[in-house]
Amino acid sequence: MNKPTPEQRDVAPRPAFARWLGTTNDVTRGFLAVGRIPGLINMAGGLPAPELYPAAELAAIARRVIEQHPRDTLGYGPIEGLPELRDALAARFSTPALRLGRDNILITSSGMQGLDLLGKVLLEEGDVIAAQFPTYLGALDAWRPRRPTYRNTVLETPGFDPVSAMTGARFTYSVPNFSNPTGRLVPLSVRQALVDAAHRTGTWLVEDDPYGTLHYDGSPLPRMIELSGRKQPGQTYDGPIVYMGTFSKEIAPGLRIGWVVAAPDMIAALTMAKQGSDMCTSGVTQHIALGALQSGLVERLQPAIVSLYRERRDALCAALAEHLADWFDWEVPVGGMFVWAVARDPALDTDRLLPIAAQAGVCVAPSSVFDSSGQNRCALRLNFTLNPPAALAEGVRRLAAALRKMREEG
Amino acid sequence: MNKPTPEQRDVAPRPAFARWLGTTNDVTRGFLAVGRIPGLINMAGGLPAPELYPAAELAAIARRVIEQHPRDTLGYGPIEGLPELRDALAARFSTPALRLGRDNILITSSGMQGLDLLGKVLLEEGDVIAAQFPTYLGALDAWRPRRPTYRNTVLETPGFDPVSAMTGARFTYSVPNFSNPTGRLVPLSVRQALVDAAHRTGTWLVEDDPYGTLHYDGSPLPRMIELSGRKQPGQTYDGPIVYMGTFSKEIAPGLRIGWVVAAPDMIAALTMAKQGSDMCTSGVTQHIALGALQSGLVERLQPAIVSLYRERRDALCAALAEHLADWFDWEVPVGGMFVWAVARDPALDTDRLLPIAAQAGVCVAPSSVFDSSGQNRCALRLNFTLNPPAALAEGVRRLAAALRKMREEG
Numbered sequence: 001m002n003k004p005t006p007e008q009r010d011v012a013p014r015p016a017f018a019r020w021l022g023t024t025n026d027v028t029r030g031f032l033a034v035g036r037i038p039g040l041i042n043m044a045g046g047l048p049a050p051e052l053y054p055a056a057e058l059a060a061i062a063r064r065v066i067e068q069h070p071r072d073t074l075g076y077g078p079i080e081g082l083p084e085l086r087d088a089l090a091a092r093f094s095t096p097a098l099r100l101g102r103d104n105i106l107i108t109s110s111g112m113q114g115l116d117l118l119g120k121v122l123l124e125e126g127d128v129i130a131a132q133f134p135t136y137l138g139a140l141d142a143w144r145p146r147r148p149t150y151r152n153t154v155l156e157t158p159g160f161d162p163v164s165a166m167t168g169a170r171f172t173y174s175v176p177n178f179s180n181p182t183g184r185l186v187p188l189s190v191r192q193a194l195v196d197a198a199h200r201t202g203t204w205l206v207e208d209d210p211y212g213t214l215h216y217d218g219s220p221l222p223r224m225i226e227l228s229g230r231k232q233p234g235q236t237y238d239g240p241i242v243y244m245g246t247f248s249k250e251i252a253p254g255l256r257i258g259w260v261v262a263a264p265d266m267i268a269a270l271t272m273a274k275q276g277s278d279m280c281t282s283g284v285t286q287h288i289a290l291g292a293l294q295s296g297l298v299e300r301l302q303p304a305i306v307s308l309y310r311e312r313r314d315a316l317c318a319a320l321a322e323h324l325a326d327w328f329d330w331e332v333p334v335g336g337m338f339v340w341a342v343a344r345d346p347a348l349d350t351d352r353l354l355p356i357a358a359q360a361g362v363c364v365a366p367s368s369v370f371d372s373s374g375q376n377r378c379a380l381r382l383n384f385t386l387n388p389p390a391a392l393a394e395g396v397r398r399l400a401a402a403l404r405k406m407r408e409e410g
Numbered sequence: 411m412n413k414p415t416p417e418q419r420d421v422a423p424r425p426a427f428a429r430w431l432g433t434t435n436d437v438t439r440g441f442l443a444v445g446r447i448p449g450l451i452n453m454a455g456g457l458p459a460p461e462l463y464p465a466a467e468l469a470a471i472a473r474r475v476i477e478q479h480p481r482d483t484l485g486y487g488p489i490e491g492l493p494e495l496r497d498a499l500a501a502r503f504s505t506p507a508l509r510l511g512r513d514n515i516l517i518t519s520s521g522m523q524g525l526d527l528l529g530k531v532l533l534e535e536g537d538v539i540a541a542q543f544p545t546y547l548g549a550l551d552a553w554r555p556r557r558p559t560y561r562n563t564v565l566e567t568p569g570f571d572p573v574s575a576m577t578g579a580r581f582t583y584s585v586p587n588f589s590n591p592t593g594r595l596v597p598l599s600v601r602q603a604l605v606d607a608a609h610r611t612g613t614w615l616v617e618d619d620p621y622g623t624l625h626y627d628g629s630p631l632p633r634m635i636e637l638s639g640r641k642q643p644g645q646t647y648d649g650p651i652v653y654m655g656t657f658s659k660e661i662a663p664g665l666r667i668g669w670v671v672a673a674p675d676m677i678a679a680l681t682m683a684k685q686g687s688d689m690c691t692s693g694v695t696q697h698i699a700l701g702a703l704q705s706g707l708v709e710r711l712q713p714a715i716v717s718l719y720r721e722r723r724d725a726l727c728a729a730l731a732e733h734l735a736d737w738f739d740w741e742v743p744v745g746g747m748f749v750w751a752v753a754r755d756p757a758l759d760t761d762r763l764l765p766i767a768a769q770a771g772v773c774v775a776p777s778s779v780f781d782s783s784g785q786n787r788c789a790l791r792l793n794f795t796l797n798p799p800a801a802l803a804e805g806v807r808r809l810a811a812a813l814r815k816m817r818e819e820g
Contacts, residue, residue: 012612014650015580017531017679024682047486055480062694063473070465074662076457109519109666110688120555121427125535141686145530170425202422240424252484254693256519269427272434276551277687279522283664284472285692 020144037358041395044363046180046337047386049312052305053252057297058288065287073283079275080267081107081259082286088293089259093243098229099236103264106271109281111210111246111258113274115142118206118242120273121266122170123148130169134340134370134379136180136208139173150372155190162190162197171204171242176224178211178336181370181381185334188221195227198240204266207243211336213250213302216310218334225261238263249337250301251292255285309337315389316382319396327403328380337385343378350380356406362398430554447768451805454773456590456747457796459722462715463662467707468698475697483693489685490677491517491669492696498703499669503653508639509646513674516681519691521620521656521668523684525552528616528652530683531676532580533558540579544750544780544789546590546618549583560782565600572600572607581614581652586634588621588746591780591791595744598631605637608650614676617653621746623660623712626720628744635671648673659747660711661702665695719747725799726792729806737813738790747795753788760790766816772808 066073072082080086086105094100108114115138123129123146131139133152153165153172166172174194176186186194198205207224228239246258260270274280292298316339317332327348328341343350350366357364367379384392476483482492490496496515504510518524525548533539533556541549543562563575563582576582584604586596596604608615617634638649656668670680684690702708726749727742737758738751753760760776767774777789794802 012610012650014675015532015612015614018534021531021679021682045486050481050485053480053484055476055484058484059473059476062476063469066465066469066472070463071460072664074463074465074468074664075460076455076663109692112689113687116687121431122425124428138686138689144686145683200422202425204425253486254482254484256688256690256692265424269431272431273555276548276554277523277526278520278666279548280666282519282666282692282695284698285694288694 018145020147023144024141037361037363039361040358041362041387041391041398043383043387043392043395044365044381045386046383048249048253048305049308049385052301052308053254054292054297054301057295058252058292061291061295061297062284062288065291066284069283069287073287075283077280077283077286079271079280081105081281082283082290085286085290085293088290089261092293093223093225093261095226095229097233098226099234100261101236103267104237104261106260106262106267106274107281107286108244108258108260108274109278110256111208111244111248112138112142113277114244114258114260114270115139115208117260117270117273117277118171119143119146119148120277121269122204127170128168129171129173130165130203131173131372132175132179132186134181134367134376135173135372136175137365137369138180139208140370140372152371155186155194156184160190160193162193163201166197166201166203166205169203171206172198173206173208174224175208175211176221177209178214178333178338180211180336181338181365181367182340183333183336183338184331184340185221191221191224192227195224195231195241199228199231202240205241207241209243210246210249212245214306214309214337215335216306216313216333236264237261238265242266247289247292247298249305250298251289255289257281257285257289309385312384312387312389312392313339316384316392316396319393320382323396323400324403327400337383339382339384341380341382343380346378349377351377353380353402353406356409357399357402360398360402360405362395362402364399428555430557433554434551447771449771450768451772451797451801451808453793453797453802453805454775454791455796456793458659458663458715459718459795462711462718463664464702464707464711467705468662468702471701471705471707472694472698475701476694479693479697483697485693487690487693487696489681489690491515491691492693492700495696495700495703498700499671502703503633503635503671505636505639507643508636509644510671511646513677514647514671516670516672516677516684517691517696518654518668518670518684519688520666521618521654521658522548522552523687524654524668524670524680525549525618527670527680527683527687528581529553529556529558530687531679532614537580538578539581539583540575540613541583541782542585542589544591544777544786545583545782546585547775547779548590549618550780550782562781565596565604566594570600570603572603573611576607576611576613576615579613581616582608583616583618584634585618585621586631587619588624588743588748590621590746591748591775591777592750593743593746593748594741594750595631601631601634602637605634605641605651609638609641612650615651617651619654620656620659622655624716624719624747625745626716626723626743646674647671648675652676657699657702657708660708660715661699665699667691667695667699719795722794722797722799722802723749726794726802726806729803730792733806733810734813737810747793749792749794751790751792756788759787761787763790763812763816766819767809767812770808770812770815772805772812774809
């Protein structure tokens with residue numbers, strides 16, 4: 001039976017892992033580690049305020065849906081998701097110009113899974129992604145196993161030409177509402193130009209929209225998928241926009257429920273990928289999300305979320321103006337979860353700042369992790385949703401102390 | 411703004427999807443479609459008996475865990491899983507010979523996700539998998555996006571040499587307890603030989619064990635990870651076995667909770683892949699599973715599950731003996747969910763049988779879907795867990811009618 005002799009035991013070398021694992025970011029691991037320092041003020045992640053979770057309501061909904069729908073909640077469900085939840089989302093995102101049916105909707109186990117499935121169905125090794133730059137770290141993580149090439153796309157560049165940006169790319173990636181990490185709102189003219197270019201080039205245009213409901217000033221702009229729908233009046237949507245959303249910011253991230261809205265052939269391809277990824281999303285969490293939508297809980301929560309986050313955004317920006325105006329420039333974001341602070345001195349290295357700031361008791365996200373090449377090192381992403389105003393002010397004071405210390409150390 | 415002229419609108423061709431999508435199996439789609447025929451007896455899937463779901467107990471647990479642990483259930487959790495659930499699983503699988511700690515455990519969003527993550531961390535295009543043949547369809551689905559090559563490994567072959575089977579493979583895949591699709595139990599001597607070969611060659615050996623608790627006759631055999639642990643006495647496990655399990659058969663598939671038990675470096679690599687796949691598994695479903703474990707519910711359910719499924723296995727095998735003995739050979743499985751029926755006439759084509767059987771009102775899984783090349787076409791996988799004895803008998807009668815019809819048609 002080929003039993004090894006004792007000398008042969010445990011001597012075989014461990015085989016190598018797949019190559020993409022060699023390209024993951026140490027900075028990310030670093031800030032996960034500093035997250036464990038007691039008293040640390042965490043402004044690094046994109047975490048909601050946990051005091052907003054409607055625990056009592058969700059606990060009651062959870063009990064009710066399992067009792068009333070034991071087979072739907074506890075059994076295997078359709079790969080594409082619970083039909084009632086797909087219908088509810090189709091209705092939610094339909095407008096006079098955008099006609100959506102069940103076949104336009106895929107339920108995903110988190111927004112992140114939508115990005116992973118997209119990479120699976122579109123990317124071969126080396127394929128080009130035209131990605132809004134700087135780029136959401138989680139998207140870079142999701143696509144790393146496919147080993148793509150990035151064409152950094154800066155929508156603010158004067159004379160930005162979306163047709164050249166998209167031509168030859170497998171898809172374009174954008175976060176038009178309060179982008180992660182920059183917090184920027186992509187203006188209507190640029191949205192329209194991106195949509196026009198997607199129709200013209202045939203390149204898929206991903207509209208990742210986890211923050212769309214977190215709008216603090218002014219009115220929401222039309223979604224790109226709606227602008228695309230206007231080009232196909234009276235038809236069920238079949239255009240090139242792939243819209244992605246999540247309940248993580250509207251209900252609770254612990255449900256891990258997201259969705260994709262897209263042309264039926266894209267939904268069918270993503271469904272094949274989901275079959276081999278997790279077969280289907282939990283019926284328990286899908287039914288809780290459906291219950292929260294249908295009972296009006298999601299709508300009722302919205303004003304409290306927006307008002308709490310608006311106050312925190314204002315507190316963070318006031319503290320930045322008081323303590324960091326000499327060091328950084330930033331725009332006050334009209335929505336979302338982040339302020340993007342760009343160093344006035346381009347030689348300031350925010351990767352170097354990270355451990356010094358952690359020692360001072362504050363954790364922030366350095367710009368390098370939002371760049372597939374890791375080279376953009378002179379900005380910071382600051383989250384304002386997790387901490388109350390006093391903690392945000394203290395976090396900024398600690399950051400200022402860390403910057404002074406770094407300057408003294410030279 | 412590069413607005414397209416009307417003639418340019420919607421004319422760009424849709425770009426192609428990734429190549430692996432061209433290799434998916436039409437038979438699978440076909441039997442999903444026939445699943446909608448009313449009155450059809452479904453013996454194709456691997457579905458548990460829904461009347462066994464402990465809905466009232468799980469509903470109460472769900473409510474309690476959300477109320478008592480709102481941040482753990484509703485917030486983002488650690489990528490690796492809820493620490494208490496990891497600890498509970500480490501304790502559950504530890505034996506005197508196998509020492510496991512939290513770092514040996516990853517919680518996954520279903521057993522399927524474990525297979526997907528494994529493909530991500532180990533496979534480059536064209537890499538060889540030495541897979542127990544015939545091979546679980548879901549594993550073929552999970553790895554298809556990585557475009558591997560299969561070395562079909564038939565453990566029953568006289569003189570089977572695991573060292574040559576494993577040499578040069580990125581990993582070996584096996585389902586030692588009541589394999590899907592064959593229902594076979596891999597004997598102790600073969601388990602030991604596989605483990606010895608894994609230690610000798612350094613090749614990872616995947617022990618996929620969704621059915622291990624569904625044991626109807628005799629005593630369970632030692633797990634391969636335990637046999638491997640015996641080679642490292644007194645050490646925290648660091649060997650080449652990657653053990654995978656799921657709560658789908660013990661509690662309910664709708665929780666979508668699985669786990670991987672492996673060496674800490676493998677768990678760390680899988681965690682990097684999970685970060686970009688779904689960030690973390692739902693805290694709601696993890697806490698429900700933990701509650702079901704800690705309250706003793708899992709243990710209390712076990713005898714009822716085993717006794718119901720044993721009765722159904724016996725009913726299916728009796729019906730097969732009565733109606734199909736001229737057509738097929740099979741072994742009575744000592745556990746699991748399936749009987750594997752091999753046609754006595756090697757020219758019988760079970761892909762051809764599938765639509766005729768569906769017309770006769772019964773759905774079964776043809777052998778081709780368990781072969782990465784689709785060539786093995788003379789066997790059937792019959793599930794016995796979903797349907798009560800009378801339905802199983804009726805399903806077999808319909809299958810016999812379909813076989814006669816196929817013979818008449820020539």
